[in-house]
Amino acid sequence: MEKNGAQLIVEALKKEGVKVIFGFPGGAVIPIFDVLFNDPDIHVVLTRHEQAAVHAADGYARSTGKTGVCLVTSGPGATNTVTGIATANFDSVPLVCLTGQVPRNMIGNDAFQEADIVGITRPITKNNYIITDRAELGRTLKEAFYIASTGRPGPVLIDFPKDILNAKLNDSYPESVSIRGYNPVIKGHPGQIKKAAETLHKAKKPLFYVGGGIHIAGAVDVFRKVVKKTGIPVISSLMGIGALATDDPLNLGMIGMHGTYPGNMAVTECDLILGIGTRFDDRATGKLSEFAPHARIVHIDIDPASIARNVAVEIPIVGDARQVLEELLPQVKQSQIDGWIKQVKEWQQAHPLKIEEGNIRLSPSRIVHTISEVFPDAIIATEVGQNQMWAALFYNYKHTRSLLTSGGLGTMGYGFPAAIGAQVANPDKTVIDIAGDGSIQMNIQELATAVQEELPVIVAILNNGYLGMVRQWQEMFFDKRYSSTCLNRRPSCPPGCKHPGENCLVYNPDFIKLAQAYDAIGLRVSKTEEIKPALVEAGKSKNRPVLIDFLIEYEANVWPMVPPGGANSDMLLGEGR
Amino acid sequence: MTHVISMLVENHQGVLARIAGLFSGRAYNLESLTVGATNDSSVSRITLVCKGDDNVIEQIKKQLNKLIDIIKLVDLTGLQTVHRELALIKIAATPAQRGEIFQVADVFRAKVLDVGLDNMILEVTGSSEKIDDFLLILQSYNILEMARSGLVAMERGKKAKK
Numbered sequence: 001m002e003k004n005g006a007q008l009i010v011e012a013l014k015k016e017g018v019k020v021i022f023g024f025p026g027g028a029v030i031p032i033f034d035v036l037f038n039d040p041d042i043h044v045v046l047t048r049h050e051q052a053a054v055h056a057a058d059g060y061a062r063s064t065g066k067t068g069v070c071l072v073t074s075g076p077g078a079t080n081t082v083t084g085i086a087t088a089n090f091d092s093v094p095l096v097c098l099t100g101q102v103p104r105n106m107i108g109n110d111a112f113q114e115a116d117i118v119g120i121t122r123p124i125t126k127n128n129y130i131i132t133d134r135a136e137l138g139r140t141l142k143e144a145f146y147i148a149s150t151g152r153p154g155p156v157l158i159d160f161p162k163d164i165l166n167a168k169l170n171d172s173y174p175e176s177v178s179i180r181g182y183n184p185v186i187k188g189h190p191g192q193i194k195k196a197a198e199t200l201h202k203a204k205k206p207l208f209y210v211g212g213g214i215h216i217a218g219a220v221d222v223f224r225k226v227v228k229k230t231g232i233p234v235i236s237s238l239m240g241i242g243a244l245a246t247d248d249p250l251n252l253g254m255i256g257m258h259g260t261y262p263g264n265m266a267v268t269e270c271d272l273i274l275g276i277g278t279r280f281d282d283r284a285t286g287k288l289s290e291f292a293p294h295a296r297i298v299h300i301d302i303d304p305a306s307i308a309r310n311v312a313v314e315i316p317i318v319g320d321a322r323q324v325l326e327e328l329l330p331q332v333k334q335s336q337i338d339g340w341i342k343q344v345k346e347w348q349q350a351h352p353l354k355i356e357e358g359n360i361r362l363s364p365s366r367i368v369h370t371i372s373e374v375f376p377d378a379i380i381a382t383e384v385g386q387n388q389m390w391a392a393l394f395y396n397y398k399h400t401r402s403l404l405t406s407g408g409l410g411t412m413g414y415g416f417p418a419a420i421g422a423q424v425a426n427p428d429k430t431v432i433d434i435a436g437d438g439s440i441q442m443n444i445q446e447l448a449t450a451v452q453e454e455l456p457v458i459v460a461i462l463n464n465g466y467l468g469m470v471r472q473w474q475e476m477f478f479d480k481r482y483s484s485t486c487l488n489r490r491p492s493c494p495p496g497c498k499h500p501g502e503n504c505l506v507y508n509p510d511f512i513k514l515a516q517a518y519d520a521i522g523l524r525v526s527k528t529e530e531i532k533p534a535l536v537e538a539g540k541s542k543n544r545p546v547l548i549d550f551l552i553e554y555e556a557n558v559w560p561m562v563p564p565g566g567a568n569s570d571m572l573l574g575e576g577r
Numbered sequence: 578m579t580h581v582i583s584m585l586v587e588n589h590q591g592v593l594a595r596i597a598g599l600f601s602g603r604a605y606n607l608e609s610l611t612v613g614a615t616n617d618s619s620v621s622r623i624t625l626v627c628k629g630d631d632n633v634i635e636q637i638k639k640q641l642n643k644l645i646d647i648i649k650l651v652d653l654t655g656l657q658t659v660h661r662e663l664a665l666i667k668i669a670a671t672p673a674q675r676g677e678i679f680q681v682a683d684v685f686r687a688k689v690l691d692v693g694l695d696n697m698i699l700e701v702t703g704s705s706e707k708i709d710d711f712l713l714i715l716q717s718y719n720i721l722e723m724a725r726s727g728l729v730a731m732e733r734g735k736k737a738k739k
Contacts, residue, residue: 122595123602127645130590147645181587181648305639308632 005137005165006031009098012141012173014041018069020060020424021045022053026073027113028100031165033071045424045453048445050077052417054084054155055443058093059418060425062404063379065218067094067149068421074100075113078159079120083411085155086124090408091239092216094153096144097125103163104132118159126154134167142177151184152303153216184302188319188327196274196298196315197331203272203296205340206232209255212239212407213277213301217321220400223276226325230335232274233344235263237284238388239407240277242397252344253353256284257562258389261351264560264568266344267292275299277321280310281408290567300324351560351573353393357528358553364462367531367550368394371432371460374535378430379404381419383439384412385469387462389558391434413442416459420446423455430458430539437463437511437549438487447518450545458538459547461511464554465500472557473564476572500554507549515547524549579608580634580654581730584623585615587646595644596623605629605637609662609727620648624729626705653730660730663702665690666712669719670697678718685711696721 003011009032013021022045025033036044047053050072057068068088072081078099088095102111118130127147129140137160144156200206214223220243227234233250236243244251253260255267264286267273273295278284280299285291288310298315299307307316317324355365364386371378372395380395381404382388388405397403404422406414419433433440440461450457462468471485480498488505489497515522521544525534531550538546559574586592593612600607608626615622627637634652642650653660670678670692678697682689687701701711705728712723 118591119594122591123598132590179645182645303643305636305643309636 002168002170004031004168005131005134005160006035008137008169008171008173009141009160009165010035010039010042012138012145013069015173016067016145018042018067021069021071022047022056022060022421023071024050024053024073024077026077026100028074028102028162029071029077029098029160029165031162032098044071045420045449047417047420047449049443050080051084051413052420052443052446052449054081054095054097055087055411055414055417056421056424056449057095057097058084058088058414059381059404059421061088061093061095061421062091062418063401063422064425065216065401066425067096067145069096069098071098072100073113074102074117075115077113078117079115082120082124085121085157087406087409087411087414088155089124089126091212091406092153093155094148095155096148097155097157099157099159101130101159101161104161105163107161117157121157124155125157128157128159130159131161131164134164134169135171137164138171138173139177142174143179146177147179147182151182152213185304185318186302186320186323188300188317188324190327192315192317193324193327194331196317197328199272199296199298199315200230200232200274200332201335203335204337205270206272206274206335206337207266207270208232208234209236209267209273209275209278210234210240210243211237211276211278213321214240214243215400217277217302218400219276219322219325222322222325222329226329226332229329230332231337231341232335233266233341235267237278237281237407238392238405241392242400242402245398246396252348254392255568256286257564258393258558258560259284259562259568259571260353260393261560261571261573262344262347264562264571265347268567268569269343270295273297275301276325277301279306282310285310286562286568287566290569351577354574355394356556356559356574358556361554362525362528362531362550362552364390364550364552364556365394366528367460367462367552368434370531371434371535372396374532374539375430375432378402378432379419379422379426381405381415381422381431381433383415383433383435383442384410385436385439385467386472386556386558387434387436387439387468389469390462393558412439416440416443416457417446417449419457419459420450420453420455423457424453432458432460435459435461436468437461437465438467444514447515447520447545447547451519454543455545456541456543457545459545461547461549462552463511463549464552464556465504465508466554468556469558471555475555475557476561476563511547511549520544521546522549523547524551526551578630578634578654579626579628580652581658581660581728582625582627582638582641583651583653583730584625584641584647585620585649586623587648588619588621589646592621592646593623595646596625596641599640599644600627603636603640605633611727611729613729624727626728651732653732657733658730659733660704660728661702662705662708662728663700663726664708664712665724666699666701666715666720667696667722668699668715669695669721671695674718681714685714687711
């Protein structure tokens, strides 16, 4: 049967099992939206900004493991996706991003709403394409879905000139694809795995160090078995959180700039690190020359380019984390490391993470801790900054894929649309975006999307009136010169102001009124005893988003902190500690 | 250290931009890059010369290998290879100087492609070092213009690289 390009695209989406796409229409893609009109199989979530469409597809993908799909128009529609695509690329999220393009005969003519989106996104996609021949459409779509979801996943962009969407051909979506330049290594080398098991057993102070790859590979179940069998303690990167329950006695927590005391001490003193699906990123390693100075390193990763890039690796294992760990499991045994475990426990007891109560306003760590009590099985999304670190440190994660956060790129404005995508994918779960009053405003317009889609996403704003993380750095390293970080500052404010005072704006904006304007539920919390009731109240909403404005300490800081460029063991633990 | 990397790549739109972008985006040092057809019309060969310490070269190769359009990559450094570069050199030459230049050209097996009233164009092929040497000698004349091709290389022996 003859079909036009747009029809083939929708056929492809269905054959790939796509149930939801996130998008925003425009002139160049009307033919695709037309085919999707009233389609019973594919739901289109209309976001209010293309960046949010990509983040939502990303949240959908991270929370499920399925490939997220977004669809936008040419020119500005396409360029608005850039931050979303770069975010997904950095954190290895499978996305297929479909962009419209001007008709082929107008490409290069500076036509209306033309942008070279393939050129623009080349360094931030796993691969990208422009379709120049209608006959290539089906194969390219198949390749895109295959590449996005296999190996180290990532975003793939396809650009469709408008005339391709209208061009008819008697073809169908191919069943299979073979790409001669793309054959990811899945199975780890058996000899290397054997060596890893032996090294693990010999070590006196071993650690597992897990990253986001462990979730992507679906390796959390088998990893927990390996941990149970060996009794070896675990540290994680931000992206690895959830691989082991936060409150598991063997979980020493996150390492790095805002890592835990036991985590950072253990990584500094250990004699072996078995890294799984992690890049040994600079925020985690701290000063490289003093990172794990006594450790031999075994590294499992599906991406050869991530191995031995930042740290010297003695036993590299290229492969899928789940497959490698399944091979490893029968070869490991209980480690005889009583002395090490005792040492680790001492660190845990010496400086556990501490909820610091607020002086005048609310404590952010208390709020996140209460969120954990009220919603123990939630999917947590975060923005970027202090809110992200408090969410990482003070929520008790139990499940894989339960923390959605922009780890690599560090994108403010990620959390709320990602939470929307996650809620669409997980209608029965509680999805909470832990946000700051700065970052939430980078995609606040998505309240309209959440209301329209009847999604009960909870947005917990930790409102301190500042761009808090930068303010924290300014407090610590720039003599409290709060340059452009006060969100309430007006021209009439005294120069060099270092503290909020009576004459300051109370809210900017008034988030409750804003929520109400969108017909979302808005709750303001300013007393500690109101935290829990507000969360319980929010949990009752079944089809409306709830925004809770928590008024927190203006100058609360995230502790511990390793000053930038410092070694992980040189942590500042907080005032008076 | 300088490495010569030879790649077979899909003859797709944008492959060259992808490779060039990788080098600029990750601040790798690219000395030369040549692209040309192979005996298979769907495949092109790219030969590139890059510089860096062992870790950087290792990363360059790994990052290139991640590109979907790269079918096969071989680091020719340390292998038995032949490599060639071509240079066109236009120099000022009075009729009196011509004979002398012919002689120098002969030593380097350079060809005289064009002779004008007061200039001439020479073509020389060979290893990069040989071309460097030739240029050194020609420095005593007035070099008006020069074009170098970048390196192409191939491993010796019967084995096909695909």
